[in-house]
Amino acid sequence: MDRQREIMARLESGGGVRSVAGLANDLGVSDETIRRELRILEKQGSVVREHGGARLAAHVFEGPLMQRMEENAAAKQRIAAAAAKFVHDGMILFIDAGTTSCIIAKQLTARRSLTVITNSLQVATDLGGINGNCLFLAGGQMDYDYHAFSDHTAQEYVAGFTPHLSILSVGAIEAKRGLMDFHPGEAAMSRIAYATSERVLLGADASKFGRYGLIHTAPLSSVDILVTDAPLDDEYAGAFQHAEVVTA
Incomplete structure (x- = not known):
């Protein structure tokens, strides 16, 4: 070493x-x-x-939220529509600040009586104050690129909840190295969600596979539901054989 x-x-x-x-x-x-x-x-x-x-190696870095919302937008919309089917009235959800998660949240505006824990201002705006939802927004120092809170204060707050389902995005997926991200705070939020949630739904478009990130978040085995936009090749199909895989 x-x-x-x-x-x-x-x-x-x-x-x-x-x-x-x-x-x-x-x-x-x-x-x-x-x-x-x-x-x-x-x-x-x-x-x-x-x-x-x-x-x-030339690592890929992520830009501001609004810029990333436009990347692979059609694929993310298909993923969001498919992912929304796993959310039912009355569920306790954690939704992270990734762009795919934010787009999934927009698909949940017809659900009722959700308890939503999030560190994302976008998710809070879309799901708070409607349909009898109860919203818990993590605080701390705001990251303006992500429109989110993910510092130690926010992490400690989110760690106190036990969601039925966490809806997560990811920066990169590699068959052997697992799940990776580019932002230390968001990576920490993902680790908390994997540790505290009953089930985890990961929304990831095809561009995330075979990509390398800066920070490891979890092994592939931590994912319970994978929603993506293209069929997995043999390597990734084997790596996710433990999970429920939905191709949107």
């Missing part, structure tokens, strides 16, 4: 592709040792190996 951290540090400081020979010389080890470490880092999604060397 120390050697891998040294390799990552040199790639980060190098600003481009570093040769195997150069890395080996820097660290005082053989070329084959560097190649072995690079293979491990590549499997982790940290680097991309190129002929005779390697470079840092």
